Amino acid sequence: VAIAWLLAQRAVTSVIVGARKLEQLTDNIAASDLILTEQDLTELDEVSRPPIAYPNWIQEQFAPTRTPAGNLA
Structure with a gap:
């Protein structure tokens, strides 16, 4: 299945x-016949x-609660 997915x-041009x-x-060659x-x-x-x-996951998690830099009121 992994080879068929690839x-x-x-x-992907070749595997x-x-x-x-x-x-x-x-078995590996048979993967070319498997249609997903x-x-x-x-x-x-x-x-x-x-x-x-990291750090992208933490930014996504806490971004909604951040105060924009120009709006510190």
Whole structure:
């Protein structure tokens, strides 16, 4: 599924796979035949989205409570 997901990404032009056994290579090649639906891709994108890195997450969390710099009244 991971290889099929990668192949479905617009920015990915090729996927490099590694296999030690013939079974692994066969499984990796079979991924090119797996068709993921738009719903599949959306769900995989959601669960694999990395968390927002610091300091961005803290800025998003507390930005609504900040006083704008020019408005200290």
